[in-house]
Amino acid sequence: MFDASGQDISLPARVGVGFKAKHFAGLTAEPGPVGWIEIHAENYMGAGGRPRAQLAALAERFPVSVHGVGLSIGGQAPLDRDHLARLKTLCDRIAPASFSEHLAWSTHDGAFLNDLLPLPYTRATLARVARHIDEVQEALGRRMLLENPSSYLAFAESEMSETEFLSEIARRTGCGLLLDVNNVFVSATNLGHSPQDYVDDFPVAHVGEIHLGGHDEDADEAGAPLLIDSHGREVADPVWALLDRVLDRAGPRPLLVEWDTDVPDWPVLRAEAGRAAAALERVAA
Structure with a gap:
């Protein structure tokens, strides 16, 4: 993957972790299998302080992936130009190896809803999302990755499957895809379809990152x-098993372990990263 200047900005096909400040000492002293880190863009758009200082130190040792949660790529309204400008400033400052966002919307009438909401997979939605991705890639001067969502409902007006939608988005815009395996499993369980069929249909040639994370179990009214x-x-x-199926198709890719709430001590997250590293080593062998 390359930025606008032609510089190679690819992540290594190793395990990454989502960086949390409480892990700074452990990550720098005992990184274990960790080969890169991810940050959430919106946490680093401020003026400075300890988060920026820690990130600067880590960026000297690890490639960095910037993951956005606030662009509202699927929203009806135009992209927030001020937010996009702050994102560009961040990316220009740290020169990340990857930038990604979600196939979702999160704003309406100027209000930020603090959630990643689903979209109907129609031709009109496709055109809007493609237009927004083109705008982001042009503004940042780099290719972005688009992440598949976790879904809790499906739209009757959808005209294509999610994998067809993502494949066409990648074809139209040249963006890459971020395949979140936990999202696949969550959506398939909630909507009653096969996660194995989903990953078998996924356009893995476009995948620039793979994500793993935990989920909670509940029940609906029925x-x-x-x-x-x-x-x-x-x-x-079951998500680890689904990852093996993905890697058998895609081969080794940058693989992130996400743990964003009830964050454990560093040895626990490092152990999860070790299990992910073993999955990569298996398919590499």
């Missing part, structure tokens, strides 16, 4: 299983 993409616990065994 008693059917309802999974919540919480990123607040270890990765579930």
Whole structure:
């Protein structure tokens, strides 16, 4: 993957972790299998302080992936130009190896809803999302990755499957894709389809990152299983099995372990990273 200047900005096909400040000492002293880190863009758009200082120190040792949560790529309204400008300033400052955002919307009438909301997969939505991705890539001067969502409902007006939608977005815009395996499992369970069929249909040639995370188990009003993409616990065994299926198709790719709530001590997250590294080593061998 290359930025506008032609510089190679690819992440290594190793394990990354989502960086949390409480892990700074452990990550720098005992990184274990960790070969790169991810940050959430909106946490680093401020003027400075300890977060920026820690990030600067880590960026000297690890490639950095910037993951956005606030652009509202699928929203009806135009992209927030001020937010996009702050994002560009961040990317220009740290020169990340990757930038990604979500296939979702999160703003309406100037209000930020603090959630990643689903979209109908129609031709009109496709055109809007493609237009927004073109704008982001032009503003940042770099290719972005688009992440598949975790879903809790489906739209009757959808005209294509999610994998067809993502494949066409990548074809139209030249963007890459971020395949979140936990999101696949959560969506498939909630909507009653096969996660194996989903990953078999996924356009893996466009995948620039793979994500793993934990989910919580609940039930809907009818008693059917309802999974919540919480990123607040270890990765579930069925998600590890689904990852193996993905890697058998895609080969080794940059693989992130996310743990964003109820964040454990560093040895626990490092152990999850070790399990992910073993999955990469298996398919590499």
